[in-house]
Amino acid sequence: MESARRVDLGDTRNDVARATVTRRAQDRPDGQQVVLWIPVSIGCGVGLYFALPGEPSWALSLLALAGAAVFAAVARRWPISRTSGFLALALVVGFVAADFRTDVVGAPVIAKRTGPVLVDGTVAVVEDNGRGGRITLSNLASPDIGGSIMPARIRVTLRSGALPPPGARVQVRAILMPPPAPVAPGAFDFARQVWFKQIGGVGFALGPATPIGSDESGLAVRLATLRKTLVTRIRSALPGSDGAIAAALMTGDRGAIPAVDLTALRDSGLAHLLAISGLHVGLVAGLIFFAVRLFLAAIPPIALRWPIKKWSALAALAAAFAYLWLTGATIPTQRAFVMTAIVLGAIVVDRRAVSMRLVAIAATIVLLTRPESLLGASFQMSFAAVIALIAAYEAAAPTFARWRQRSGWIDRALLYLAGVSFTTIIAGFATMPFAAYHFNQIALYGLAANALAVPITALWIMPAALVAYLLMPLGLEGLALVPMGWGIDAVRSIAHTVAGWPGATLSVPSGPPWGLVVIVSGGLWLCLERGRTCLLGLAVIAIGAAAPLTLTPPLILADGQGRYVAVRLGDGYSVSRTARSFTAKMWLRRAGQATAPRWPKAGETSADGRLTCGATGCFLDTDAGRVLISDDAETIAQHCDDVMLVVSREPVRQRCAARVIDRFDVWRHGAHAVWIKNGQPIVRTAHQARGARPWVETTPRQRPWRP
Numbered sequence: 001m002e003s004a005r006r007v008d009l010g011d012t013r014n015d016v017a018r019a020t021v022t023r024r025a026q027d028r029p030d031g032q033q034v035v036l037w038i039p040v041s042i043g044c045g046v047g048l049y050f051a052l053p054g055e056p057s058w059a060l061s062l063l064a065l066a067g068a069a070v071f072a073a074v075a076r077r078w079p080i081s082r083t084s085g086f087l088a089l090a091l092v093v094g095f096v097a098a099d100f101r102t103d104v105v106g107a108p109v110i111a112k113r114t115g116p117v118l119v120d121g122t123v124a125v126v127e128d129n130g131r132g133g134r135i136t137l138s139n140l141a142s143p144d145i146g147g148s149i150m151p152a153r154i155r156v157t158l159r160s161g162a163l164p165p166p167g168a169r170v171q172v173r174a175i176l177m178p179p180p181a182p183v184a185p186g187a188f189d190f191a192r193q194v195w196f197k198q199i200g201g202v203g204f205a206l207g208p209a210t211p212i213g214s215d216e217s218g219l220a221v222r223l224a225t226l227r228k229t230l231v232t233r234i235r236s237a238l239p240g241s242d243g244a245i246a247a248a249l250m251t252g253d254r255g256a257i258p259a260v261d262l263t264a265l266r267d268s269g270l271a272h273l274l275a276i277s278g279l280h281v282g283l284v285a286g287l288i289f290f291a292v293r294l295f296l297a298a299i300p301p302i303a304l305r306w307p308i309k310k311w312s313a314l315a316a317l318a319a320a321f322a323y324l325w326l327t328g329a330t331i332p333t334q335r336a337f338v339m340t341a342i343v344l345g346a347i348v349v350d351r352r353a354v355s356m357r358l359v360a361i362a363a364t365i366v367l368l369t370r371p372e373s374l375l376g377a378s379f380q381m382s383f384a385a386v387i388a389l390i391a392a393y394e395a396a397a398p399t400f401a402r403w404r405q406r407s408g409w410i411d412r413a414l415l416y417l418a419g420v421s422f423t424t425i426i427a428g429f430a431t432m433p434f435a436a437y438h439f440n441q442i443a444l445y446g447l448a449a450n451a452l453a454v455p456i457t458a459l460w461i462m463p464a465a466l467v468a469y470l471l472m473p474l475g476l477e478g479l480a481l482v483p484m485g486w487g488i489d490a491v492r493s494i495a496h497t498v499a500g501w502p503g504a505t506l507s508v509p510s511g512p513p514w515g516l517v518v519i520v521s522g523g524l525w526l527c528l529e530r531g532r533t534c535l536l537g538l539a540v541i542a543i544g545a546a547a548p549l550t551l552t553p554p555l556i557l558a559d560g561q562g563r564y565v566a567v568r569l570g571d572g573y574s575v576s577r578t579a580r581s582f583t584a585k586m587w588l589r590r591a592g593q594a595t596a597p598r599w600p601k602a603g604e605t606s607a608d609g610r611l612t613c614g615a616t617g618c619f620l621d622t623d624a625g626r627v628l629i630s631d632d633a634e635t636i637a638q639h640c641d642d643v644m645l646v647v648s649r650e651p652v653r654q655r656c657a658a659r660v661i662d663r664f665d666v667w668r669h670g671a672h673a674v675w676i677k678n679g680q681p682i683v684r685t686a687h688q689a690r691g692a693r694p695w696v697e698t699t700p701r702q703r704p705w706r707p
Contacts, residue, residue: 039363041087045094046371053691068092098371107152110201115175117144129255151200161208166224169213176203181670183586185689195695237478242485252327267499269446277332283462289316313347332382338362377438381431388430391527424450449498460487509592515547554673562663570608624679
C-alpha cells in the first residue's frame with residue numbers, strides 16, 4: 001500500500017513537471033515567433049543606419065554582413081543561440097539594405113537658390129489642388145544649370161496656366177531652391193524624404209508650363225496618364241468635394257480635397273479613410289472574390305467540374321494588383337496588397353495563411369525594398385494598427401465566438417457594432433503615439449466618428465467605387481459615382497459634426513525620438529510575445545509615454561532662412577513678424593500650441609514682463625542674463641558686450657563678448673534652438689541633429705572603399 005502511494009505521488013510529480021515544461025515551452029518563442037521578430041530586427045538595422053551621424057564605410061558594412069552570416073551559420077547548431085544568430089543577421093541585413101538604397105537613389109541636389117532658370121523636362125507626376133498644382137519633372141535639360149549639378153528631378157509649383165498631362169515635355173521658367181531643411185533641430189526632414197524620390201530641387205514657376213513635345217514611353221508615365229484620366233472623369237461625373245474624395249479613394253489623388261474637409265476628417269479621426277490601406281484593398285479583393293465565385297457558381301457545368309474558389313481568388317488578386325497601381329502604390333497599399341496576396345495565394349494552393357505571419361512578410365518586403373519608409377508616419381501607423389488588431393482579435397476570439405452563436409438579427413447587428421467599436425478602439429490606441437509624435441494632435445472622438453463612417457465606407461462607398469470601375473469602359477461610371485457621392489457626403493457630414501464638438505482634438509508637444517522607440521518596443525512585445533510576460537510591454541509603453549516630460553523646450557528658436565525668431569514666454573511661444581507663416585505654424589504645432597501670444601510692438605512688454613521691445617530691437621530677460629534680438633547694427637554694437645546672447649536676422653560683423661547667432665550662422669547650420677543652462681546659452685542646430693548625411697550635402701557623396 002505504501003509503495004503504491006509512493007508510486008502514485010511520484011507519477012503525480014512527474015505529471016506536474018511535464019505540464020510545467022510544456023507550459024514553459026508554449027511560453028517560449030518557437031519558430032513561428034522567431035519569424036515574427038525578423039522584420040523587427042530588420043527595422044532595428046534600418047533605424048540604426050538612419051540614426052548614424054555620418055555615412056558608414058561600405059567595407060565595414062560588408063564585413064558586418066559577412067560576420068553576421070557566419071555567426072548565424074554557426075549558431076544554428078545550438079538551439080539556445082539559433083534565434084540570436086537569425087535576429088543578428090536580420091539586423092545587419094536591414095542596415096545594409098538602407099545603406100544600399102541610399103546609394104542607389106543618390107542624385108545631385110541644387111546647392112543654393114537659383115533663378116530664374118529655363119528648364120525643360122518630362123512631366124512625371126501631376127498634383128492638382130484645385131487652385132493650380134505642382135508638377136515633378138524628370139529628364140531635365142537647362143542652359144542655365146550646369147550638367148554636373150543637374151538634379152534627376154525637380155518639383156515645381158505652377159501658379160498660372162493649365163496643368164500639363166503626365167508624359168508631356170514642357171519648358172518652364174522657375175526659381176529653384178534646395179529642398180528645405182527642418183524648421184527646428186529634430187523636426188521633420190523634408191530633404192531626406194525627397195532624397196529617396198531623387199528630387200534635387202523645389203521651387204515655383206514664373207509663368208505657365210509651355211508644352212514642347214511629348215515623351216509617353218515607360219510604364220510609370222502610362223500609369224500616371226491613366227490615373228489623371230480617371231481623376232478627370234470622376235470629377236466630371238461628381239463635381240465638388242465629393243468628387244475630390246471619390247478621386248482620392250479610387251486613384252490616390254488627394255490634392256483637390258478642400259482644406260476644410262481635410263481638417264474635419266483629421267480632427268474627427270477619419271483621415272485614415274483617405275489612405276488606401278487594408279480596408280480599401282480588402283474590400284476590393286473581397287467584393288471581386290465573392291462576385292466572381294457567385295457568378296461561376298450559377299453555372300453548374302463550371303461549378304461542378306472546376307475549382308471556382310481558386311479562380312475567384314486569382315481574379316481578386318488581379319483586381320487588388322490593379323488597385324495597387326491605380327492608387328499610386330503607397331506604403332499602406334503595398335502592405336495591404338502583400339497581405340491580401342498571401343491570403344489569396346493560400347486559397348489557390350490549399351493552405352491556411354497565418355495572420356501575424358502575413359504582417360511579418362509584408363513588413364519584411366517593404367523594409368527591404370524601401371527602407372526609408374520606416375521613418376514615415378504612414379508605415380508606422382499602418383503596421384501598428386494591423387499588428388494591434390490581429391493580436392487583439394486573437395485574444396478576443398473566444399468571446400466573439402460565443403456571441404456569434406446567437407442567431408437573432410438584433411444580436412448580429414449588435415455584434416457588428418461591437419466589432420466596429422472594438423476595431424476603432426484598438427486601432428486608435430495603437431496609432432495614437434504616432435499621431436502625437438508626427439502630427440502633435442489626437443482626435444478624442446474617433447470612436448463615435450468611426451462607428452458611423454466605417455460601415456458607410458465598407459457597405460456603400462467602396463462597392464459603388466468598384467461598380468464605377470467596371471462601368472468606366474462603357475462611359476457609364478456616373479451611374480455608380482452619383483450614389484457613391486451620397487455616401488461620401490454622409491461621411492463628410494459626420495466628420496464636420498464630430499470635429500465641431502467641444503474639445504474634439506488634443507494638441508500635444510513633440511516628444512523625443514527615443515520615447516517613440518520605447519513605445520514601439522513595448523507594443524511589439526505586448527502583441528508578439530506569448531504568455532503572461534507579454535504584459536511587461538504595458539510597463540514599457542508607459543515609460544515611453546512619459547518621455548515628453550523629460551524634455552525642456554528651447555527658450556529661443558531661429559529659422560534657417562533668417563526670417564523668424566520665436567521666444568518661449570509664460571503663455572507659450574511668441575513669433576516675430578507673423579505667426580501665419582509655415583515655419584511659425586510648425587513651431588507652434590511642435591509646441592502643442594493652437595495659437596501664439598502676440599509679439600510686443602515697439603514700447604510694449606509681454607504679459608509675463610520678460611520680453612520688452614523698442615524701435616530697434618527687443619530684450620529678453622532670463623535668470624542668467626539678457627538676450628538681445630535685433631537687426632539694427634548700431635543697437636547690436638552698443639549692447640553686444642552687455643548681454644549674453646545676440647540673435648539677429650542680419651549679419652553681425654563686429655566682435656562681441658556675447659554669443660552671436662546671425663544670418664550667416666543660420667545659413668551655414670540651419671535652424672537654431674537655444675536653451676539656457678548653468679547661466680550659459682546652449683545652442684543646437686538643425687545640421688547637428690541631421691549629421692553629415694547625403695541629403696544634407698549639396699552633391700552626391702563619393703564614399704571611399706575603406707574602413
